[in-house]
Amino acid sequence: MDLTQGTLSQKKNRSKRMMLWFGIGSLIMSFAGLTSAVLVSRRREDWMSDFELPQAFLISCVIMLISSASFIMAKRALKSNNRSLSTVLLLVTFGLGIAFIISQYAGFNQIVASGYYFTGAASNVTMSFIYVIAFVHILHVVVGLISLLVVIYNHFKQKYTATDMLGMELSATFWHFVDILWLFLFLFLTFLV
Numbered sequence: 001m002d003l004t005q006g007t008l009s010q011k012k013n014r015s016k017r018m019m020l021w022f023g024i025g026s027l028i029m030s031f032a033g034l035t036s037a038v039l040v041s042r043r044r045e046d047w048m049s050d051f052e053l054p055q056a057f058l059i060s061c062v063i064m065l066i067s068s069a070s071f072i073m074a075k076r077a078l079k080s081n082n083r084s085l086s087t088v089l090l091l092v093t094f095g096l097g098i099a100f101i102i103s104q105y106a107g108f109n110q111i112v113a114s115g116y117y118f119t120g121a122a123s124n125v126t127m128s129f130i131y132v133i134a135f136v137h138i139l140h141v142v143v144g145l146i147s148l149l150v151v152i153y154n155h156f157k158q159k160y161t162a163t164d165m166l167g168m169e170l171s172a173t174f175w176h177f178v179d180i181l182w183l184f185l186f187l188f189l190t191f192l193v
Contacts, residue, residue, distance in 0.1 A: 024173075071175050083155075090151060101142070151168050
């Protein structure tokens, strides 16, 4: 396919998709760097190998998987011209994103209650990595929530139709990426830390 062909609108849509994928690629490289640092640091003598992630982090995995499903259903509802169901599902997805952050906060509280901190005398390299990885992921969920707010706003303004929903599709792609990323990070931290 010749990328220089098509209408101006088609070219803009292709460039927006490409920019999203470049961004996702850079995020993958960032998290690959963080997880590689964990793998290298595991050889340190002061590495904690018996720490179990808080139950709240598992709950947040379930929340994210449900939120991906609700976003998929929101897109399908809009494709079926069911705007009201799409609205409800977008709001559910947003609420689940907030619930994810609350669950992560509860997980951090469980870590602190166990006596581990990000820095200081009660910290160690293992816990510092867990804090950094989870916190950086939360920042990306916040970006996803902002994107979702834009989608919800545009949806209320009836910007999207069954045949023209690029903004919703881009937001959904980023949201699903962040969901899959947390699932990977959770499994990585559970089995390799």
